[in-house]
Amino acid sequence: MLTLVEQWGFVGRTDELARLRSVATSDSERGLILSGAAGIGKSRLLHEAVSPLPADGRAVYFASATTASSGLPFGGLAQILPPDPPAGLSPAGLLRWAVDGLHADAGGRPTVLAVDDAHLLDPPSAALVHLLVREGATLLATLRAAEPVPAPITALWTEGLVDHAEVAPLSIDESRALLNTMVGGPVEIGSARRLCHLGGGNPLLLRELIMAALRGGALLQAYGFWRWTGRLALAPSLAELVDARVGSLSTGVRDVLEMVSLGEPIGLQVLLRAADPADVEAAEERGLIRVDRDERRHDVRLAHPLYGEVVRRRCPVTRSRRLLAKLADLVETAGGRRRDDLLRVAVWRLDSGTAQDGALLLDAAGQAFARFDVPLTRRLASAAYEAGAGYPAADLLATALLFADEADAALAVLDGAPDDGVRRMTARATVEFFGLGRTEAADDLAAVTLTDPADAARAHAVEAFLRLQIGQVPHARELASLVADAPEASTPARGLAKCVLSLLAALSGDQDGARALLTAAGAETIAWRRDIPALQYALQMAEGTLVTVSLDLPAIDRILAAEFADLAQAGGFGFGSAWVSLLQSRAAWMRGRTDEALRAVEQACATLSMASVYDGSAHFARAIIAAQRGDHPLARASLTIAEAAAARPSGLYYAWRQQARAWTQACAGDVTGAVRMLLELANRLREDGFHAIELIALYDLVRLGRADLVADRMAAMAPTVGGRAAPVLIRHATAGTDGGTHLAVARDLSALGYQVYAAEAAAGAVRIFRAARDAQALAASTLLADVLARCDVLRTPALMAVQPTLTVRERQVAELAAGGVRSREIADLLFLSPRTVENHLQRVYTKLGVNGRNELAPALRLLPQ
Incomplete structure (x- = not known):
């Protein structure tokens, strides 16, 4: 059972932390005020900067303003002021009394004043902070973005007395490091990416996400990695946080926020036609949406991903359907010129209940499959099938179910689909082979007599791929060679055959031939996605095999930097994500x-x-790595799992x-x-x-x-x-x-x-x-x-053969000698006689195979610490 680490270690923010500490210890700079969104980590950053400051060198005062203290004179700084001000003082006198009291307490030391949430300071406290800075104190403070700030605090940076900087959201790498710290262990990369995206670089929101996943049982552990199932339980605390940031909305701004949350990214021109431009402008001014520019295009997105989760769940069904249909109408009317428009319109039509075009849904499902988004492919292909898109939709749906590890459901879809002859036969063989482990599926294909040359070529191509997987190499090569250049074969069948031949060429050591075949097959993948969707991954399999068996590090690096790696690990395509991890x-x-x-x-x-x-x-690879690290128990355990697994x-x-x-x-x-x-x-x-x-x-x-x-x-x-x-x-x-x-x-x-x-x-x-x-x-x-x-x-x-074992005493003597210490000095340090030291050194020379002291240092570096 996962228990969230309540007080996690400080992660990231190295530049901001260094800047704060530099200002705090500077003799020339007067201060730095950081602003940022709620939960972004300002308070923790301020604490980390101030806590290590030595008390003997500087007088450090830390205060946290709150909503409760904002209505009390000097309430924001009550934590650092003397408890009993003299009676009868005027407001100016009270201000002077406070300044003099802090100066007296500092005892001549430079004063560092740290104020958290300075936007909540009451007027006298804000004036006191301003005066202290003018009289030489150094101010480190935080503000919440988009909140009104007391005029004396604003004047500090407008008058050039202190600097002002924004605290940006955590980067993806910093968010992942924080996530691992929060749960007390590593998180599987695909889960980490999705959670960090939802967290939007905000530590507080990320913590609430983890708490919600924990309460909902959506975090599972396997082999030391935490994995998120993708279920998001919207805990009340998480919803309240988002509500506090969104605030109250007018009807028009609410419509803008709902529309963007339902359809982001939305082209700015489309949104301006769908909503009142004044409401769009107001939503942007309030920090609810942002406008990103990509060359000549302007896309509107939510300012934070979690806004969408909350807004979509609270939007009434009837209104969300109306807004989605409106968006679809607008994009279709504009002509759908963007590459993603087809997929987005199809999803909007589906969610709005206005999806009637099976061909549109099928095309969109193909796009989702090309992006390795298995859940979306499944959803769209199912809708396309129900809308009458016929066997191609059933084929794609079965493929998505196969990659979701639901082979029985995939077979049920194929059996219930209209009979499409060889297409259904090859699809069924693929599902049985890869989904159920039935190697007999290859024999079933071979037993069917097909009179049409194109159908026979298709069956032979699929059979060749299956034969190759079970090690029937000559048969696989023969079948693939028949299809690769056959004029009667379809483009997808030829492409699959070339993948088989490319795999064989790679395994045989013919890298140039394998690469040429891969290039030829890769040029035809668009046809694969529609005609043989389950086998388009043969291309990735062939390429991965090629770079692995040829030990081609630059090529592996190129694959890992390519779009496929990000898409596979970010989506729900488990096999693709694991494939990328194995290459890494x-x-x-x-x-x-x-x-x-x-x-x-x-x-x-x-x-x-x-x-x-x-x-x-993957356990065979794990066993090899563990064995070469000298970890026999782990290697043995991994091998046992791999041998017993129903792979x-x-x-x-x-x-x-x-x-x-x-x-x-x-x-x-x-x-x-x-x-x-x-x-x-x-x-x-x-x-x-x-x-x-x-x-x-x-x-x-x-x-x-x-x-x-x-x-x-x-x-x-x-x-x-x-x-x-x-x-x-x-x-x-x-x-x-x-x-x-x-x-x-x-x-x-x-x-x-x-x-x-x-x-x-x-x-x-x-x-x-x-x-x-x-x-x-x-x-x-x-x-x-x-x-x-x-x-x-x-x-x-x-390596172990050149790492002989030295006794503790031999190691001590050798390290001192390697550092230039003479034998007599070594004897004095270790309470030995000089002769004993020399005897130890001679044994060390013999064990390490060196000729003298000048060779000791590099030889000792070879030994385990």
Whole structure:
């Protein structure tokens, strides 16, 4: 059960905090006033800035004005003033008395006055603050935006006595960090993005969102990650916060706010036609809406995402339907020139009850599917089907249900749809195969006799994709080759066949051929979305496989920076989000950032745990990372989950399973068993023609110290496997006992970003040079230490071989000697005899394979702390 952390750590605001502290300790600046929305974090920021100020250097006074104190003379500063003013003083005398009292209490120290919510100061308190600043005090204060401010406070910045700045909402990264702090653990990235978007960078609103999700049971935990189900329970406290910020509205402004909340973003011209321009202007002035400019376009959005949640729920059904229909009419009348107009109009028509055009709804569902918005695709496709859009709508609806892990419902939709011959047959096979794990679905397709060449080509393309997934490579290649260039095949069928051939080319090591096929298939995805929607993700699968097996870090980075990654992780497409997380994990691991890699792969595990179709498919990657971090219990547990999971058919990816088993064995100390497993894997990959993965499996054997078993085979693969990584890996495998080559390879691997491989290659050079008492051991040790400094936890056999265990005393002596302390001084420091110190040093030299003190420092850096 999640318990919200009530007092969370301070997150972000580094620039604002530094600025406040700089002003507070400055001899020349007089003050800084920060303004911002309620709940934006002004008060916490002010406390963080003031609390560490030393009391002996400055007289620091902190006061918080409130609504209750705003009607009392000096009520806002009562917390810092003496309790009993002299009787009979005039207002000016009281002001002088207060100033003199604070000066006396300061005792000559510089005065820092911190006032929270200064807009609530009563007039005498505001005048006192103004006078104190004029007489040399430094003011740090906060104001709530859009609230009236006492004139003496306003005058402080208008007269140039103090600076004034706005506190901006937290960035997405800062909001995510705060969210993790609030719940006491990491939040799955898709959930974090949606929650942070709703929070709008406001810490108070984000806290209320989490509290509402907690009370509604909408936060679930899996593999160390919290995941939000998407249900938003609108707690009374959350609604009250929004009400306080919205305030009372006239009928016209309310209509504007409701219209924007129902249809944002709305073009400014459309909104001005739908509502009174004066009301639109008033809503903007009150900070309820904002106008964003994108080149020549102006879009209107709500000033805060949560306004929409509250306004939409409170808007009567009849009024919301009327407003949505009005918006749809206006956009359609204007011609729907924007790219998003079709989708938005369809949603408005659906929500207003005026949706009658099944073709419009189907086109919109296709757009939603192209954006990887599975819930919206499902909703629109269902409406299109009910509106008479026929089998294509049923096909798309079944696809959305498949990706929502509702395979039985998808089959029910297909069975109830009008018979569309081969289209329904291939769609049903796809759902049964990926949704229910029925590998027999491929045989069912093959058993049907089709006389129409186009229908046969479609069936063959889908069957080829299914055959490939279960590892029936020759059959898959034969079928795909028949379809790829067949003139009678439809464009989608040819595109799917090219994806199959691209996957095979990537696995075989033909990167150029795989890329060319992907480019050709990618140019035809628009047709896929309408004709074979369930298989448009074959393109992403093929591209992900290509960059993974070729160890192409720049290409992985490009995918992660592309629109797909954001869309997949922001929407409800669990498989796509997990796919992105696995790519992130792969890239982080190669760079040696194993902490980040483990977090990313566990995020994939958490995402896929919500879908039984894919549950467990990320655990093999988790086992490999854990094993290479030296965490055998985690590797073993991950492997057990992966082996037992009812995952989708994955015969094509048997290599990842066997690698996970091998590295888990090696982590347990059974390197011989791991070598045997990898040799068996390499032989099978060679038989299947998967030379790109074979090269990786063979290189795993190099990493485990058995280059002698694979050097010849890897050298023979040089003309076969492309990419920038292959030549360096092969050179490492064939380096033998040439320490110089190992060292050069380590430098090249590090330059390419493969820090794990670079560290192991450098470790090999260290071992060879140490054994030969070669002076180059110093350079190798230095390189290895530098590479490991860029890595997180790594505990592979190659690295552990150069990390001998020193006793506590040996470590003490060695570190002092490496720091330049002479043996006699070490003896005095440690209460030893000089001879004992020398004996310790000789044992250290032998264990570390170094020749003297000048080589100690880099060698010690290789040892675990």
